[in-house]
Amino acid sequence: MLISIFNLLVFPGIIFLGVAGMSAEFIDRKLYARMQNRTGPPWFQPWADFIKLVSKEDVVPTEANPRMFRAMPIFALTSTITASFYIPLWSTHALYSFNGDLIVTIYLLTIPTLTYFLGGWYSTSLYSKIGAIRSLTQLFAYEVPLLMCILAPALLANTWSLSEMAKFYSHHHWYWMFNLLGFAISLIALLGKLEKVPFDIPEAETEIVGGTFTEYSGRLLAMFKLSINIETIVGASLVSAVYLPFGLQLTPALGILLYVGKLLFIISILSLSRTIFARFRMDQMVEFCWKIVSPLAFLQMLICLILKGVLAI
Numbered sequence: 001m002l003i004s005i006f007n008l009l010v011f012p013g014i015i016f017l018g019v020a021g022m023s024a025e026f027i028d029r030k031l032y033a034r035m036q037n038r039t040g041p042p043w044f045q046p047w048a049d050f051i052k053l054v055s056k057e058d059v060v061p062t063e064a065n066p067r068m069f070r071a072m073p074i075f076a077l078t079s080t081i082t083a084s085f086y087i088p089l090w091s092t093h094a095l096y097s098f099n100g101d102l103i104v105t106i107y108l109l110t111i112p113t114l115t116y117f118l119g120g121w122y123s124t125s126l127y128s129k130i131g132a133i134r135s136l137t138q139l140f141a142y143e144v145p146l147l148m149c150i151l152a153p154a155l156l157a158n159t160w161s162l163s164e165m166a167k168f169y170s171h172h173h174w175y176w177m178f179n180l181l182g183f184a185i186s187l188i189a190l191l192g193k194l195e196k197v198p199f200d201i202p203e204a205e206t207e208i209v210g211g212t213f214t215e216y217s218g219r220l221l222a223m224f225k226l227s228i229n230i231e232t233i234v235g236a237s238l239v240s241a242v243y244l245p246f247g248l249q250l251t252p253a254l255g256i257l258l259y260v261g262k263l264l265f266i267i268s269i270l271s272l273s274r275t276i277f278a279r280f281r282m283d284q285m286v287e288f289c290w291k292i293v294s295p296l297a298f299l300q301m302l303i304c305l306i307l308k309g310v311l312a313i
Contacts, residue, residue: 007095014081021229022046024267028232031271046229053222061215065122072119073216073223079111080231087237088166090255092248097163102154105162105238106147109193112227113139116202119224120212131211134202134282135195141289142192142199145297149182149189152297153242156304162241169245176243178307182300183243185293187269190235192289194228197274201282236266 007013025046033040060066086101088094094101113135120132154160156175157168169175192199203211213224240262247258280288 008085012084012089012095017081017084017230017233018226020233020263021226022050024232024236024263025229027264027267028271031268032275035272035275050222050226053217053225054219056218058218058220059215061123061125063124064215065124068118068122069215070220072115072122073220073227076112076115076119076227077223077230079108079115080227080234083108084230084234084237086162087234088163088241088248089237090248090250090252090259092163092166092170094163097161099164100160102150102160102162102165106150109231109235109238110139110143112231113193116212116224119216120214123212123215125215127208127210127214128212130208131202131214135212137282138192138195138199138202138285141286142189142293145185145289145293146189146193148294148297148301149186150238150242152182152301152304153179155301156308158308162238166241166245166248170248173246175307176245178303179243179300181296181303183239185297185300186239186243187266187273188293190239190266191270191273192285193235194232194270196270198277198280199285200274200279201285204279232267232270233263236263236270239266 009015023046026041026043029045030040058070060069083105085095086097086105088097117132117136117139120128120135123129153169154165156178157165159165159168191197195202203213205211208214213221216224237259240259244262244265247255250258
């Protein structure tokens with residue numbers, strides 16, 4: 001029981017995810033700044049921002065629904081933390097595993113976007129409602145290709161468990177070559193899920209101030225920001241477990257080092273993407289996802305099904 005409590009609260013639980021999420025924000029902002037020939041923030045900036053928000057008062061708009069307004073950040077943070085428990089990080093075993101945890105993980109990672117919508121909608125602010133509608137519209141654009149890209153390797157591995165997928169690909173290293181298309185698409189979908197450039201339409205400061213989070217402040221805004229940082233780690237861990245299943249049978253120390261290297265690699269790609277692309281319009285984003293990304297994701301599923309039939313897995 002003590003080991004389980006330690007795993008849930010410390011490592012690889014809440015404390016680890018919080019520290020890793022803050023570190024990921026710093027690395028992302030630092031790389032983004034250096035690519036624009038700027039100095040960027042100091043290493044403690046994410047922590048300073050978090051402490052500043054936590055120390056401030058929670059202001060609830062007069063016309064907002066107070067229960068929904070306060071509950072949404074809690075749901076967002078809880079769902080992202082829970083999703084990490086089913087992902088194998090540096091070994092072939094997740095903290096908790098069962099046949100079907102792949103679907104549960106994808107479902108849990110969908111909840112934060114729904115909380116953004118509900119939180120913005122019940123804020124009753126015009127800017128928040130516009131941002132909320134944009135968040136929900138984006139959800140229907142990127143979620144389908146992301147789901148297909150995660151399910152395609154699962155079809156090839158003949159399992160719905162992330163841990164079993166890790167075991168399968170750790171014994172069949174060369175299969176990863178057939179999933180490169182899915183890896184690229186999953187990174188694009190991850191940008192949409194994290195609402196980063198070029199998919200930062202719901203939080204477009206030049207158009208709708210802060211979008212969904214316009215009316216949030218204090219501890220509630222801190223929880224939303226922390227959930228986004230943790231979702232970055234969890235999303236990168238999911239992509240790493242599915243598409244970069246290398247070194248999962250090493251010693252724990254080497255496995256953790258390799259896992260950190262994979263996270264840095266994925267976060268660097270996300271930072272590079274938000275540097276070289278400009279923000280899409282909503283219609284451009286939806287058209288791009290449905291007319292380009294989704295057919296490519298379907299092609300990835302078709303490749304895996306053909307390979308599965310040829311090899312009679």
